[in-house]
Amino acid sequence: MEKINKYLELSAFSLNKEKKSKVFFDLIKSLTRHHYNNSAEYKKILDVMLGNLNFKSLNEVPFLPTLLFKNSHIKSVNTDKVIKTLTSSGTSGNSSKIFLDKINANNQTKVLNKIISTTLGKERLPMLIIDEKPNLEDRSKFNARRAAIQGFSIFGKHHTYLLNQNGKIDYSILNNFLQNYANKKFFMFGFTSYVFQNLYEKINNKKLKYNFENAILIHGGGWKKMENKRISNFLFKKKLFEKLKIKNIINYYGLVEQTGSIFIECEKCESFISSIFSEILIRDKNFNIQKPGERGLVQLFSILPTSYPGHSIITEDIGEILPKNKIKCNLDTTHFLIHGRSKHSEVRGCSDV
Amino acid sequence: MFKKDSDIEYLLGSKQPSTLPTKPFDSLVCEFLEIFSKKLNLIKNIKNYSDLKTLSFWCRKGNIYNLKKKYFSEETRIGLGMIFHITPSNIPTNFAYSLIFGLLTGNSNIVKVPSKKFNEIDIICSVINSILNKKKFKKIKNRILIVRYKNNDSFTREISLKCDARIIWGGNLTINSVRKFELNERAREITFSDRYSLCVINFDKLPKNNKDIYKKLALDFYNDTYLVDQNACSSPHLIIWYGKNDKEKKKLFWKNVLDVVKLKYDLSERLAVEKYYELCNQLSTSNNIKNEKRYENLIYTLNLKNLVIDMDSFRGKGGFFYEFNTSKISDITKIINKKYQTLTYYGFNKNFFKSFLFDNNLKGIDRIVPIGKALDIGLIWDGYDLNKFLTRIIDIK
Numbered sequence: 001m002e003k004i005n006k007y008l009e010l011s012a013f014s015l016n017k018e019k020k021s022k023v024f025f026d027l028i029k030s031l032t033r034h035h036y037n038n039s040a041e042y043k044k045i046l047d048v049m050l051g052n053l054n055f056k057s058l059n060e061v062p063f064l065p066t067l068l069f070k071n072s073h074i075k076s077v078n079t080d081k082v083i084k085t086l087t088s089s090g091t092s093g094n095s096s097k098i099f100l101d102k103i104n105a106n107n108q109t110k111v112l113n114k115i116i117s118t119t120l121g122k123e124r125l126p127m128l129i130i131d132e133k134p135n136l137e138d139r140s141k142f143n144a145r146r147a148a149i150q151g152f153s154i155f156g157k158h159h160t161y162l163l164n165q166n167g168k169i170d171y172s173i174l175n176n177f178l179q180n181y182a183n184k185k186f187f188m189f190g191f192t193s194y195v196f197q198n199l200y201e202k203i204n205n206k207k208l209k210y211n212f213e214n215a216i217l218i219h220g221g222g223w224k225k226m227e228n229k230r231i232s233n234f235l236f237k238k239k240l241f242e243k244l245k246i247k248n249i250i251n252y253y254g255l256v257e258q259t260g261s262i263f264i265e266c267e268k269c270e271s272f273i274s275s276i277f278s279e280i281l282i283r284d285k286n287f288n289i290q291k292p293g294e295r296g297l298v299q300l301f302s303i304l305p306t307s308y309p310g311h312s313i314i315t316e317d318i319g320e321i322l323p324k325n326k327i328k329c330n331l332d333t334t335h336f337l338i339h340g341r342s343k344h345s346e347v348r349g350c351s352d353v
Numbered sequence: 354m355f356k357k358d359s360d361i362e363y364l365l366g367s368k369q370p371s372t373l374p375t376k377p378f379d380s381l382v383c384e385f386l387e388i389f390s391k392k393l394n395l396i397k398n399i400k401n402y403s404d405l406k407t408l409s410f411w412c413r414k415g416n417i418y419n420l421k422k423k424y425f426s427e428e429t430r431i432g433l434g435m436i437f438h439i440t441p442s443n444i445p446t447n448f449a450y451s452l453i454f455g456l457l458t459g460n461s462n463i464v465k466v467p468s469k470k471f472n473e474i475d476i477i478c479s480v481i482n483s484i485l486n487k488k489k490f491k492k493i494k495n496r497i498l499i500v501r502y503k504n505n506d507s508f509t510r511e512i513s514l515k516c517d518a519r520i521i522w523g524g525n526l527t528i529n530s531v532r533k534f535e536l537n538e539r540a541r542e543i544t545f546s547d548r549y550s551l552c553v554i555n556f557d558k559l560p561k562n563n564k565d566i567y568k569k570l571a572l573d574f575y576n577d578t579y580l581v582d583q584n585a586c587s588s589p590h591l592i593i594w595y596g597k598n599d600k601e602k603k604k605l606f607w608k609n610v611l612d613v614v615k616l617k618y619d620l621s622e623r624l625a626v627e628k629y630y631e632l633c634n635q636l637s638t639s640n641n642i643k644n645e646k647r648y649e650n651l652i653y654t655l656n657l658k659n660l661v662i663d664m665d666s667f668r669g670k671g672g673f674f675y676e677f678n679t680s681k682i683s684d685i686t687k688i689i690n691k692k693y694q695t696l697t698y699y700g701f702n703k704n705f706f707k708s709f710l711f712d713n714n715l716k717g718i719d720r721i722v723p724i725g726k727a728l729d730i731g732l733i734w735d736g737y738d739l740n741k742f743l744t745r746i747i748d749i750k
Binding site: 041042044045048049064065067068071072284314315316318341 | 622626642
């Protein structure tokens, strides 16, 4: 764990691919051992599936399906050490349960900070949150969205919510915020579908007294709802620019199973990039590694999960690593695209599915 | 006939079908099926739809003739009248079999097909339509209505009250939700609920190496399982290896299955992840797994330490099997309850199973068929003889 603490002091994009890969693999390997020693469930899985824990490369490290976190309570610390439980927004049935101890929670904040400060700078900015003002008495709703808002709030000051508790835009509060802070750089954060719904579909320009030209908008949380509206990332940016003149828009990709080590967008390459704290592999339906440019299931690594075995997971998302010739920036790291969820196969059979 | 029908799609037939019965195996119906079988077999791309091929083959003149011969009895029987079929959401051709059973037994039919769209359904409907448009088959047209709707309680309620029999092809969720709607006092109902199926292979009768036998067995096994993503009621989840354990034979069997699966099965990414999840879930929660073996990502086998009473809750999808080796028949009989439907076998004499069933007072297992026949649907299904269930007897003395 000491090795991890040392690594966590580095800045988010400070190592090139070659330098990163060796250290990163080493950390993932020791995390695998750590979880093997501390999670009975994880040990049981590995004991049956693998002969030993001597992996030669990242490709060989075992992975758990994200579905497992949705349906079981798997963790690598004693229950009394758990200070926070994260649940995903859970649009489809069961939601993930991620158990965090103090160290894991702190490291998430630390790493998120390192990644986000590369775009926002080190100073806290006035922050407009594109979400409902929370009802503080109702603590049961601490889902992935709340967690993300709380996580990103550390980059802001004068935190202001766009929506009141009934989900309506409060124009007097909004205009007040813009009057005070919109003349300089300020920060907006929200879930992709919320941002689009409120900052594009609902907002009434006539009621705005100030503009959003100085805003930096960071949004994430998935494109599922946007696909139904046929809005791509390109259109998203275009429409928000046309409506509110927001120029600086950054999408991120991250799963509640690996909160903190998110993947932010590289504007030049129109793709997500991995920091030194995370990595991605693409696998086909046989779980064989796909080459860059080939689509497949997304496997994610993060060195953050210590209180639950989520350091190597296979998701239900379909993605693709960009081949070298499509990379336009100078950043020597993995660039990738996400193509949404794998389609629910039309499973045949007569049982309820 | 229907008050609210805005969300109901009428695929074919008469909006107000007849409610009157006829004699079973009516010659016009048989002729209709013969033409249907031929026309279906002639559609473009039929080779891409093995389930349509099977359906076409099932309706062939010879098979209908055989069924008619088998059905013949001294009793005087007539259809019930009108049957309401609620067919399963995931087997695209099932509605056609259900409809054909209704027609053959002398009934008029309202058939609800899955709300999910399948090419197979469109193809079958267009073939039927092309036949029904001929004047000759006007009477048949008057005995069929095929509808598609998602949630229309008023339709389900109205037809449930009107029909003389209701057939619900499960899942249990569907059955329970449709059961809320009352039937007429005289009406009868069949529910095909969620079932569990297993496969028993006799080690002693399996040759040490005989390419042809293994090849055929593997293909037959594939047809029982992967062909429907292992998600049909009659697809086995549990493989019992009977007799003295022979690792080589077992390996040979799965290797041959793998060859077929590789050639024929298109595993989706989603199903691959779901299957992998089920593996991790079982490994992390169960203490009953001796070991697991995967053949690429296509076949997962989990070797069990014991057969447990709730075996029927251990299910797999897309090529996920539990295995157990035993020489004691009592190991098998102790787990069988009324959820068990089909037992597929290799290397047994069918008389063996007769004593097996009676001597042990078994509440489950309605079908015992060789491997490869798990999905062969017929008028005898799930413990019912539909010839009898969908007709009434007229006692003439």
